[in-house]
Structure formats: structure tokens, C-alpha cells
Amino acid sequence: xxxxxxxxxxxxxxxxxxxxxxxxxxxxxxxxxxxxxxxxxxxxxxxxxxxxxxxxxxxxxxxxxxxxxxxxxxxxxxxxxxxxxxxxxxxxxxxxxxxxxxxxxxxxxxxxxxxxxxxxxxxxxxxxxxxxxxxxxxxxxxxxxxxxxxxxxxxxxxxxxxxxxxxxxxxxxxxxxxxxxxxxxxxxxxxxxxxxxxxxxxxxxxxxxxxxxxxxxxxxxxxxxxxxxxxxxxxxxxxxxxxxxxxxxxxxxxx
Amino acid sequence: xxxxxxxxxxxxxxxxxxxxxxxxxxxxxxxxxxxxxxxxxxxxxxxxxxxxxxxxxxxxxxxxxxxxxxxxxxxxxxxxxxxxxxxxxxxxxxxxxxxxxxxxxxxxxxxxxxxxxxxxxxxxxxxxxxxxxxxxxxxxxxxxxxxxxxxxxxxxxxxxxxxxxxxxxxxxxxxxxxxxxxxxxxxxxxxxxxxxxxxxxxxxxxxxxxxxxxxxxxxxxxxxxxxxxxxxxxxxxxxxxxxxxxxxxxxxxxxxxxxxxxxxxxxxxxxxxxxxxxxxxxxxxxxxxxxxxxxxxxxxxxxxxxxxxxxxxxxxxxxxxxxxxxxxxxxxxxxxxxxxxxxx
Amino acid sequence: xxxxxxxxxxxxxxxxxxxxxxxxxxxxxxxxxxxxxxxxxxxxxxxxxxxxxxxxxxxxxxxxxxxxxxxxxxxxxxxxxxxxxxxxxxxxxxxxxxxxxxxxxxxxxxxxxxxxxxxxxxxxxxxxxxxxxxxxxxxxxxxxxxxxxxxxxxxxxxxxxxxxxxxxxxxxxxxxxxxxxxxxxxxxxxxxxxxxxxxxxxxxxxxxxxxxxxxxxxxxxxxxxxxxxx
Numbered sequence: 001x002x003x004x005x006x007x008x009x010x011x012x013x014x015x016x017x018x019x020x021x022x023x024x025x026x027x028x029x030x031x032x033x034x035x036x037x038x039x040x041x042x043x044x045x046x047x048x049x050x051x052x053x054x055x056x057x058x059x060x061x062x063x064x065x066x067x068x069x070x071x072x073x074x075x076x077x078x079x080x081x082x083x084x085x086x087x088x089x090x091x092x093x094x095x096x097x098x099x100x101x102x103x104x105x106x107x108x109x110x111x112x113x114x115x116x117x118x119x120x121x122x123x124x125x126x127x128x129x130x131x132x133x134x135x136x137x138x139x140x141x142x143x144x145x146x147x148x149x150x151x152x153x154x155x156x157x158x159x160x161x162x163x164x165x166x167x168x169x170x171x172x173x174x175x176x177x178x179x180x181x182x183x184x185x186x187x188x189x190x191x192x193x194x195x196x197x198x199x200x201x202x203x204x205x206x207x208x209x210x211x212x213x214x215x216x217x218x219x220x221x222x223x224x225x226x227x228x229x230x231x232x233x234x235x236x237x238x239x240x241x242x243x244x245x246x247x248x249x250x251x252x253x254x255x
Numbered sequence: 256x257x258x259x260x261x262x263x264x265x266x267x268x269x270x271x272x273x274x275x276x277x278x279x280x281x282x283x284x285x286x287x288x289x290x291x292x293x294x295x296x297x298x299x300x301x302x303x304x305x306x307x308x309x310x311x312x313x314x315x316x317x318x319x320x321x322x323x324x325x326x327x328x329x330x331x332x333x334x335x336x337x338x339x340x341x342x343x344x345x346x347x348x349x350x351x352x353x354x355x356x357x358x359x360x361x362x363x364x365x366x367x368x369x370x371x372x373x374x375x376x377x378x379x380x381x382x383x384x385x386x387x388x389x390x391x392x393x394x395x396x397x398x399x400x401x402x403x404x405x406x407x408x409x410x411x412x413x414x415x416x417x418x419x420x421x422x423x424x425x426x427x428x429x430x431x432x433x434x435x436x437x438x439x440x441x442x443x444x445x446x447x448x449x450x451x452x453x454x455x456x457x458x459x460x461x462x463x464x465x466x467x468x469x470x471x472x473x474x475x476x477x478x479x480x481x482x483x484x485x486x487x488x489x490x491x492x493x494x495x496x497x498x499x500x501x502x503x504x505x506x507x508x509x510x511x512x513x514x515x516x517x518x519x520x521x522x523x524x525x526x527x528x529x530x531x532x533x534x535x536x537x538x539x540x541x542x543x544x545x546x547x548x549x550x551x552x553x554x555x556x557x558x559x560x561x562x563x564x565x566x567x568x569x570x571x572x573x574x575x576x577x578x579x580x581x582x583x584x585x586x587x588x589x590x591x592x593x594x595x596x597x598x599x
Numbered sequence: 600x601x602x603x604x605x606x607x608x609x610x611x612x613x614x615x616x617x618x619x620x621x622x623x624x625x626x627x628x629x630x631x632x633x634x635x636x637x638x639x640x641x642x643x644x645x646x647x648x649x650x651x652x653x654x655x656x657x658x659x660x661x662x663x664x665x666x667x668x669x670x671x672x673x674x675x676x677x678x679x680x681x682x683x684x685x686x687x688x689x690x691x692x693x694x695x696x697x698x699x700x701x702x703x704x705x706x707x708x709x710x711x712x713x714x715x716x717x718x719x720x721x722x723x724x725x726x727x728x729x730x731x732x733x734x735x736x737x738x739x740x741x742x743x744x745x746x747x748x749x750x751x752x753x754x755x756x757x758x759x760x761x762x763x764x765x766x767x768x769x770x771x772x773x774x775x776x777x778x779x780x781x782x783x784x785x786x787x788x789x790x791x792x793x794x795x796x797x798x799x800x801x802x803x804x805x806x807x808x809x810x811x812x813x814x815x816x817x818x819x820x821x822x823x824x825x826x827x828x829x
Contacts, residue, residue, distance in 0.1 A: 021732070045764045046736025047721075058466065084468035092466075093735055093762065094683070098459040104264065109452045113469035118265060125261040137264050146635045153463075160467055172762045175634055175790055202736075202764055243766030 010071030011036045012088075012164055012196060017056060017066035017076075019049070026052050027220045029066070034164075034196055039186065041211030041228065042200045045241050048217040050200045051093060054166045057198070058090045059083045070164060084114060087163030087195075091170060095149040097141035103133050103152055106141050107159050114160035127155060127188055131181055147178040154185055164196040165189055171203045179206065186210060204232070204242075216241060275524035275569075276444040282529060283309075283440050286433045290426030299429050301540060303496055306436040309532035311489035312516040313443045316528045317482040319517060320447055320454035321475060323374075326510040327385040328486045330392040331362040333505035335487020338362075340409040340500035341402065351415045351422065355435060358491035359442075359484035366483035370476045389507035396502040408501030415495060432492040439485040444525055446481050450474060515553040519560050521567030530568055600625045600784045601646070601753055606655035608641045608808075615641035616653075617808035623753070628775065628785040630795050630816070633805035639788040640682055641808075643757050646786065647679045648672045659753065674702065678751030682758045682788075684738040688731025692722060692741055695730045699745035708748075715744050718774040721767075736762045743771060747778065754778065756787035760794060772798045796820055 012034040019027040026049045034040045042050055055061040057068050059078045068076040075083050097106050111120055121128070128134050131151040136144060141152055154170055171182045183206070189195040201207050207214060208228045216224040216231060218240040224231045231237055289302050311328050318325040335358035342348040342357055373384045396403050403409065414423040415431060422431050447454065453474045456464035461471050494500040512535075520531020535556075539549055564571050601623040608616035616638045623629045631639040645653040648669035657665045664672050673679070678699065686695050696715060700708050716723040722744060725733065730741050743759050756775075760768045768791070775785060775798045789795035796802065802819035804812040812819070 024728075024732075043764075046740065046762070046767060047734040049734075051734060060462075079470070080465045081468050081470045084466055089468075090466055092463070096460060096463045098456050098463070100459065101455060105452070105455075109456050109464070110467045112452050113456070113464060113467040115468065121261050121265065128261060134261070134264065156467065169762055173758070173790065176792060177634075202762060204765060241764055241766055243769040 010073075010163065012057070012198070013069045014053075014057065015067050015069065017053075017063045017068065019052060019056060019061070019064050025220050027063075030217070030220075030222050032215050032222060032225065034198060037190060037194050037196050038213070039190065039197045039199065039211055041207045041214035042198060042217065043202070043204075043207060043214055043241060044217035049220065050217060051168055053217070054090050054168050054198070054200065057166055058088060081113075084160060087161070088166070089114075089157045089160050089162040089164070090166035091154050091157050091168055093168045093172060095146065096153045097149055097156070099142040100140050102138045102140055103144075104137050106152060106156055110156035110159040116159065116161055120159050120161060123192060124155060124158060127158070127185065130184060131155065147174050147181075150174060151178075151181055151185075158185075158189060158193065161193060162189070162195050163193070164198070166198045166200075168200050169202065170199070171201060171206055179203065182206060183210060208232070271448055272444060273448075273524070275526040276448065279524075279526045279529050280437070280440055280444060283433070283437050286436070287430065289433075290429050294426075296425055299425050301537065303429050303432050303492075304540075305532050305536045306432050307489050307492045307496070308512065308516060308536050309529045310436045310439040310492065311486055312513040312528045312532055313439055313489075313525075314482040314486035315513050315517040316522065316525060317443060317447060317478050317485065319522045320451075320458065321478060322458040323475075324382045324514065325385045325479075325482065326382060326507075326514070327388050327483070328489075328513045329505040329507060329509050330389045331366065331483035331486035332490030332493065333392050333396060333500075333502075334362040334365060334483075334490065335359070336490030336494040336504065337396070337403055337409070337500050338487070339491045340412055340494050343412050343415070344409055347413075349413050349416045351417045351431060351434070354415060355438065355488060355491060358435075358487040362487035362490075363480040363484035366480040367476060370479035374472065374475045374479060386507065386510065389505075389510055393502055393505065393507055396505070403500075403502075406502070408499055410499045410501075412494065412498045412500070428496055431495055435488045435492045439488045440525070440529075442481065443485055446478075447525065450478075454478070511553050512549065515557055518557050519567050521569030521571075521573075523566060524569055524573075527567050527569040534568065600627075600660060601786065602656075602658040603642075603646070604656040604658075606642070606645060606653065606657065608638070608645050608650050608653045610641075610652065614808050616645065619655075619809060621803065621810065623784045623786050625752075625784050626779055626782040627801060628779055628787065628799045630792075630799035630802045631786070631788045631805055632792050632795075632802060632819070633811075637805040638808040639805055640757055642805075643679075643755050643786065643788060646672075647677060647755055673749070676749075676752040677755065678746040678749050678753070679755045680743045680746035680757060680759060682761065684735055684742060686730040686733075686738045686741050686745075689729055691727050692730050692733070693726040695741050696722060696744045696748050699748035700750070703749070711748050711750065715748060715774075718777070719744055719767075719770055736764065736767070739763060740767055740771075747774065750783075752783060754783055754785045754787075756785065756789075758788055758790065760789055760791045768794050 014030060014032050017027055017030045044050055052061065056063050056076055059075060059080045062077040067074055070086060070088055073086060075086065075088055098109060107121060111118060132148060133152060133155065136148065141149060144152065150173065157165060171179050186197055189197055199211060211228055213226065214228045214231050215222055216237050223240065224234055224237050232242065286302055286306060289299060311332055314328040314331060315325055338357050338361045339354045342354060348354065373381060376384055397405055414421045416422065422428065453469060456469060457471050457474060465471055493504055497504065516531035516535055517528045519535060520529065521527030560567055566574065603619060603621040606616050606619045607614065619642065631642065633639055641650060644650045646657060648667060656663060659675060659677065664675065687698065693712065697708050697712060700711050703711065719740060721740060730738060733741065739762060743756065746754060759771055772794060778785065787795065796816045796819065799816050802814060802816050803810045804819065
């Protein structure tokens with residue numbers, strides 16, 4: 001495993017990343033750092049390139065210029081599987097599981113592909129039980145309710161014992177009553193695996209609740225960075241992302 | 256609570272071989288008995304043809320684990336067959352073990368650089384390129400006359416030997432074929448079960464598999480090489496039966512036959528490939544279908560099966576048995592109808 | 600406007616919708632809430648005619664549409680935005696949006712386009728770009744605009760806010776309010792109950808294919824029962 005020489009919890013540094021598809025510029029000179037074991041929220045309007053950023057960090061898309069470093073290792077433009085071997089693992093916006101395969105087989109696949117041991121499942125037991133995966137252990141993933149499929153996909157990422165998780169809208173499509181699972185999931189990843197988490201989300205309650213730090217992407221640039229309280233109160237962020245003030249319930253967002 | 260629960264859930268390990276593998280291997284093994292039970296040349300020749308067809312079609316079966324439809328089987332059969340012919344005629348090597356090893360290894364090795372080129376293609380592009388490959392190999396067989404004998408082929412192969420004993424008559428030829436077929440089936444069964452998680456993951460969602468750390472290309476390349484090797488064994492059996500290596504034995508259109516055996520029999524399990532070959536080779540013989548016509552009829556048959564019974568013969572039987580028993584399938588251990596009906 | 604009586608939808612052995620009655624009046628927005636699998640999407644799909652197993656009576660503007668194909672229902676004035684980003688990937692954003700108004704005249708189409716652009720400025724920025732190149736959330740907005748472009752008299756929205764930034768949720772809410780003023784009826788599902796309840800007049804809580812609780816949005820908000828969904 002390439003990951004063996006990696007120390008626990010390396011910082012992730014995104015250094016002057018630019019990306020263009022043909023003539024279309026997605027990013028221009030984006031920089032940010034995620035401390036080891038930290039939790040960083042990423043928000044921004046639809047099409048701001050949040051998923052593209054995850055694709056670049058995980059190695060799926062090469063940047064046009066710039067680089068991404070995990071500790072001392074350059075991870076951009078590396079094969080996705082070798083980055084996963086380094087502990088840099090991403091989740092997907094829509095449900096991503098192996099259809100026609102049971103929850104058990106899905107989890108065992110994740111363990112196998114990352115070269116880990118079945119004993120990981122014992123570490124994950126609390127989560128497996130809490131999310132309702134244990135009761136459905138032998139049911140095929142595609143027959144599960146949406147929320148359960150989503151939690152299975154996320155738990156599979158954890159079964160690889162990641163060092164750095166890139167989560168692409170984990171709460172999207174979840175019911176209100178299921179959203180607490182995301183809190184538990186992230187807390188578990190941080191305490192049990194000492195894992196850094198990059199969280200792309202539109203659920204502002206979730207972002208405010210969990211993230212000590214957020215960055216805002218818009219128009220291919222990083223337009224704001226800081227604690228959610230300050231960042232979400234900024235006028236440019238409100239204009240680009242949060243919109244006008246008809247959200248009377250979201251008192252926290254205005255200063 | 257939970258640790259115990261999870262360990263208990265994991266206790267039920269899935270067996271390495273499913274029932275399908277055991278039945279298939281037993282059936283192939285049983286053909287060793289045919290020469291001892293009958294001297295009817297018709298039955299022996301029929302058994303021979305079925306075994307060769309089934310072994311060749313394993314090349315299709317292996318690639319279909321990853322939802323890749325390969326027309327390349329005749330190419331690798333030709334490489335295996337010609338390798339054996341050249342070794343035995345030109346170099347006088349007749350030991351069956353050495354020849355079988357060469358018939359497997361040479362196509363497998365050649366498949367690696369080829370795979371590197373074409374495995375990045377998906378869906379219909381992969382299909383097209385594998386078909387073009389059979390045409391190229393066919394052309395090379397005709398053009399590389401100094402090595403391949405050109406349009407005359409390589410004739411006058413000496414009988415192969417096992418531990419110095421010559422395998423020369425009809426029953427010996429069938430035993431040789433049965434040995435090669437059993438080797439091919441055993442390799443395929445072990446290979447596809449050993450990497451069943453990897454192949455299922457690549458078939459269902461390769462992007463997810465990669466994000467969890469699976470180097471998909473390695474498994475695709477390995478599968479392409481093993482499929483080529485097993486096809487090469489079938490090529491050996493074919494030239495050994497004909498005592499000739501000739502380009503027409505490896506006609507590009509014959510690739511349709513191998514695909515038909517696997518799809519009609521049922522692509523979800525290895526038994527499907529064997530059953531498909533048994534049914535279709537027998538039917539071809541029974542209805543005295545000419546070789547020219549069969550690709551057209553087979554094409555039609557594929558369409559019918561795809562429309563009416565996606566799981567093929569075995570898929571339908573499995574479904575019926577499960578309905579009678581009223582039970583559910585159990586993950587990857589037993590291919591279920593759901594798996595048998597996978598996208599085609 | 601829309602009236603559903605004794606609707607049943609079953610897939611295999613499971614009853615997704617189980618003997619359900621529902622009415623939507625002109626200008627009224629009705630919100631369906633409930634857990635995933637409660638039958639909300641099945642109900643919407645039955646109204647637009649995408650499930651073959653639907654039994655029961657569906658009446659639209661006094662006409663029984665139960666036997667009609669989905670394209671015939673669309674021509675009668677039912678607009679539909681499916682759950683999860685279904686756009687024509689190689690067509691431009693503008694063509695995608697106006698494909699919902701294909702039966703309208705050139706002039707009406709361009710008027711409609713101008714109105715939609717006023718609601719969703721994003722559409723103008725990207726009008727010539729193939730929709731397949733957009734991000735997931737952007738495709739979602741295109742699908743909603745497409746459903747609105749035919750000036751339907753009944754609009755079906757299945758999870759319109761899924762994966763959208765707050766600013767776009769507001770734009771959609773504003774556009775929905777404008778449609779309400781024009782007397783357009785709306786039947787929608789949404790997990791994000793809070794913004795959804797702001798635009799709806801009436802709500803139904805669904806469970807196991809049936810309506811378990813109904814009321815005005817204030818009643819639904821207040822009901823203790825709704826707590827688990829809100």
C-alpha cells in the first residue's frame with residue numbers, strides 16, 4: 001500500500017488550481033488548505049465547480065495548472081485508485097453502490113478494494129447499527145430506500161479507513177429525520193479515524209452546525225473563507241449564494 | 256451489542272464455488288468417460304465439437320463478467336492453435352503438457368499489449384474493435400505464409416504424446432479435448448470466482464470501484480489475458496482434432512457462435528456457457544445447418560433470447576426452481592435471476 | 600382542477616399508493632410530505648401517466664384522463680419536472696427549456712423564454728451551452744424551467760429543490776408564486792419541507808401509500824405529527 005508511509009492526518013493543500021474545459025473556465029487560481037483531521041465546508045452556487053473540485057483533488061480530472069498536495073505527496077493527476085490507497089476517498093452526490101449486491105457484499109468490496117481487513121466492520125459496527133444497515137444486511141443495495149442507499153455509499157467510503165474524506169452533498173435527498181445521520185457519520189469519521197473531511201453541502205443548517213471553517217466558491221474563484229457566521233453574513237456571499245432575505249427562519253445568516 | 260452482531264453476520268462465509276461451478280466441472284469431467292462407453296464415432300465427434308465450442312465460449316463468458324462483449328475469441332483460438340501446429344510440425348514438440356502450456360501462454364501474453372490498447376474502450380466501441388481484431392488476425396494468417404502456411408494452412412500435424420504415449424485414435428483425440436476443456440473450465444471457474452467482487456464491481460459501477468481503491472484496468476487486462484489463454488486451449492483442441500491449422504477454422508464470423516452459446520445458455524453462470532454449447536452444437540448438427548447460415552440464425556436467436564428471456568436457459572431454469580421453492584437468492588454466492596437479468 | 604379517486608399503484612407485490620383520494624384546486628399549491636418510499640413520487644408519476652399499473656380515477660378539468668398516455672396528458676396542460684435532473688444532454692439550455700413549449704407559436708415561445716429568464720437569470724447566461732455540460736443542480740433548474748415553459752395549468756414538481764443552492768430555491772419559490780397568481784395548480788413533493796411549506800397552501804402527510812394527515816400549511820407546521828418530517 002502506498003498509504004503505509006503516510007503519517008496520520010496530513011493536511012490537504014490546494015495550490016493555485018485552474019481548470020478549463022475547452023474555452024470554459026471553471027477555476028482560476030484557487031487556493032485553500034485543510035488542516036490535518038479538520039472539517040472544511042465548501043459552499044457555492046450550483047455550477048460553481050464544487051464537484052469538479054472534488055474530481056480534481058481525487059485525481060479523476062487533471063487540473064489545467066496548479067497542484068494538490070496531501071502531506072508531501074502530490075495527489076492531483078494521480079490515478080483515483082492510488083489516491084484511495086493513500087486514504088484520500090470521495091463520496092458521490094447521487095447514490096453510488098454496487099447494484100444487485102447485498103449490503104454485506106458492498107461493504108466487503110470496499111474493504112477488499114482498499115486492501116483492508118474485515119475487522120474494520122467491527123470498528124464500524126455502531127454506525128452500521130445506527131443507520132439501519134445491519135437489519136438489511138443481505139438485501140440488495142438497489143432495493144433499499146434512497147436514504148439507506150446513500151448511507152451505505154458513505155459507510156463504504158469509511159470502510160476503506162480513509163485519512164481524508166471528500167463528501168459531495170451527503171445530505172441531499174435525505175429526509176429531515178435522516179439528516180442527523182450525517183452529523184453522526186462525520187463525527188465518527190473524525191474521532192474514530194482521525195480523518196479530515198471536506199464537506200460540500202447546500203444544507204446551511206448542517207454547514208453551520210458542523211463546520212468551523214467554510215470556503216465559498218463562485219465564478220471560478222474562492223470569494224470568501226472563514227467561520228460560517230462571518231462568511232454567511234457577507235453581502236457578496238448572500239448575493240451569489242444565499243439570495244435575498246425571505247428566509248425568516250434562518251436568523252443566523254444575517255448580522 | 257454491535258461488535259458481536261457484526262461478527263455473527265460475517266460468520267456465514269460464502270463458498271468459493273457455487274453450485275453452478277460444481278455441476279459444470281462435473282459435466283465436463285464426465286466426458287472423459289465417453290470413449291469408454293461408446294465407440295460410435297458420431298457421438299465422439301459430437302462430444303468433441305461441443306467441448307471445443309464450450310471452451311472457446313469461455314472467452315466470452317469471462318469478459319462478460321465485466322459487461323464487455325468480446326468478438327476476439329477466434330483470434331486467440333487461432334494464436335493458440337497455430338502456436339501448437341508450429342511447435343509440433345516445425346520443432347517436433349509433441350508433449351501435450353508443453354503444447355497446452357504454450358497454447359495458453361502465447362495468446363495470453365499477446366493479449367496484454369492488445370488489452371492495453373483496447374480495454375480503455377467501452378460498450379459498442381470495444382465490441383467493434385474486437386471484431387476488427389479477428390479480421391486482422393485472419394489477414395495475418397493468410398499473409399504470413401512462411402510461418403502459417405498461408406491459404407494452405409499447416410497440415411500433417413504429428414499426434415501429441417502424454418508421458419511418451421501417442422494419442423492418435425478417435426478416442427484419444429476426445430480424451431485430449433476433454434483434458435483441455437477441463438483445464439479451461441477449471442481455470443475459468445477459479446479465476447472468475449477468485450475475483451468475483453472485482454468483476455461485479457467493474458460491471459456495476461467502475462467509477463465507484465476505482466474511488467474505493469480498485470485498479471480496474473489491472474483486472475480488465477488480467478481477464479482479457481486469461482480469456483485469450485482459455486480460447487487458445489480451445490484452438491489447440493480444434494487443430495488437434497483436425498490435424499491441421501487452417502485460417503477457415505478461425506473465421507471472424509464464428510465469433511458470433513461463441514457469443515450465442517454464452518448468451519442463449521445464460522451469461523450469469525459458467526453452466527450457461529456449457530449448456531448453450533451443448534444445445535446449439537447439437538441443434539446445428541440435428542438440423543444439418545450449414546456453417547454459412549448459422550451466424551444469421553444465431554443472431555436471430557440472440558435477439559429472441561434478449562427480448563424474451565434475458566437470463567438464457569439457465570436463468571429461466573433458476574427462476575423456475577426458485578419460484579417453486581419460494582426462496583430468495585443469497586448475494587454473490589448464488590447467481591440470482593436479478594444477476595442473470597443484468598444489462599446486456 | 601385535479602381530482603384523484605381511489606388510486607392504487609403497485610410494483611411487484613408492494614403497494615406504493617393504496618386507495619388514495621386527493622384534490623387540487625385552481626391556483627392551489629399542494630405539498631406532499633412523507634418518508635422516502637411513502638408513495639409521493641408514485642402518485643406524481645401516476646398523474647402524469649408514467650406508471651402502467653395505476654388503477655383508479657384521475658380527473659383533470661372535469662375530464663377523466665386515467666386512460667391517456669403521458670404525452671396526451673402533457674398536451675392537456677400538465678407540466679412535469681421529474682426527480683433528478685433529466686435533461687436532453689446534447690441540446691442547448693434554451694432548446695431544453697423550450698422543448699416544454701413545443702406546441703406553442705414562435706412568438707409565444709420567445710415571450711415565455713423572456714419571462715423565464717427574468718425568473719432565472721442563469722438560463723440567459725448559459726442559453727447556448729449543451730445541457731449535458733451543466734452541473735447536476737443546474738440541470739435540475741433547466742428541468743424545472745422546462746416544466747414551466749409550456750404554461751401548464753397543472754404543474755407537477757418532484758423534489759424541485761434537491762441539491763440546489765438557497766438562492767435558486769428562492770428563485771424557484773418566486774416563480775411558483777407568480778404561477779399561483781395566474782391560477783396555476785401545483786402538486787409537489789419536497790424533502791426540504793421548510794422552504795416548501797412557505798409556497799404551499801395545503802399539505803398532505805403520506806405514509807405507506809396513504810394520506811395520514813392533511814391540513815393547511817400552518818396546521819401541518821403546527822401538528823406534532825409533522826415534527827419528524829420538518
